[in-house]
Amino acid sequence: MTDNPLPAAREILATLIAFDTTSRNSNLELIAWVENYLAEHGVASTRVVNADASKANLYATVGPDVAGGIILSGHSDVVPVDGQNWHSDPWTVTEKDGLLHGRGTCDMKGFLALALAAVPLFKQGAKPVHLAFSYDEEVGCLGAPAMIEAMAAKLPKPALAIIGEPTMMKVITGHKGITVHEVEVLGHEAHSSLTHLGLSANMVAVELMHDLAELARGLWENADPASPFIPPHATLTIGRMEGGTAANILARRARFVFDLRCPPSDDPETILAPFKAKVAALDAEMKQAFPAAGVTITQLSNAPPMTPKGSQEAEIFVRRLTGDNSPAGVVSYAAEAGQFQQSGFATVICGPGSIEQAHQPDEYLAVEQLERGAQFMIRLAKELT
Secondary structure, three states: OOOOOHHHHHHHHHHHHHOOOEOOOOOHHHHHHHHHHHHHOOOOEEEEEOOOOOOEEEEEEEOOOOOOOEEEEEEOOEOOOOOOOOOOOOOOOEEEOOEEEOOOHHHHHHHHHHHHHOHHHHOOOOOOEEEEEEOOOOOOOOOHHHHHHHHHHHOOOOOEEEEOOOOOOOOEEEEOEEEEEEEEEEOEOOEOOOHHHOEOHHHHHHHHHHHHHHHHHHHHHOOOOOOOOOOOOOEEEEEEEEEOOOOOEOOOEEEEEEEEEEOOOOOHHHHHHHHHHHHHHHHHHHHHHOOOOEEEEEEEEEEOOEOOOOOHHHHHHHHHHHOOOOOOEEEOOOOOHHHHHHOOOOEEEOOOOOHHHOOOOOOEEEHHHHHHHHHHHHHHHHHOO
């Protein structure tokens, strides 16, 4: 089997990059294009939409409807380019010095393009390839679970899942989990000179953020030196904060969002238990002074980690395709791999590009990595014949 999917992958990549699928936007135009592309190759696909049908996952079986197939999965959404200093149009693939620049080239439309370009090869297989494209991975791995549930219920049992996050085509067998929380503080407005007549939501929020900063420092101080992760401990960061209306008004409302990323050995609920107890105590205290005031904490997402346990067969299979004999690696970013693994699929991460290029201005995927990815798809198709 010698058909090379690389030329088609480059064309498809340019098409996928042109869709602005920043997570705040709908991805339906991209999904519709993929549906039409698959239909042109005689492949039916299934949408799994979100609550208001503004976004969709898409999965499709290429090849016979039998057990033992391979899942190739990736997310269709990308992170914003707002405020970044790009030297080319982020929604147009621009090649320079062997690098393909564009938002999502590395993370992770390059992998999606390779998988789609290889569809004619996969159609010849005795075992299927199941394509699985998700939404909202970049905002907490929100989209994939419904798709994974549908695939687990409706597909003949696949042998394993390959999540194509950028790993320089190295095999990754572990990643951290992530949980994201929003904290909202409601105070009581008053003139800022009369603090006894009101309650500043900002002041309460600052106190809580200080507690989280101390918690984050403790995670660093108690790092396990034997951990394979970099950094070798759970991490906690406050990503967004807002509050207040004017310097001379006690703030009525404040809000901040934080994420906690844990290696498999750490339990996020245990780590956050003291903070949640503090929130509950402050909420009760504030309501005594002003019944409408208080603090709420809401979990926005919770994606599990991936571990090597239970995925040995997937690791062996993918190593055979890549020729990667280096020690299995782990990554500190969160991914949908843990969700596939949690649902019973042997899972590894392996894809073109480097995570160091993801989320950056002038994000790029090296042509050499796209070429390696194309060879991977050729070997996969041959393995399934």
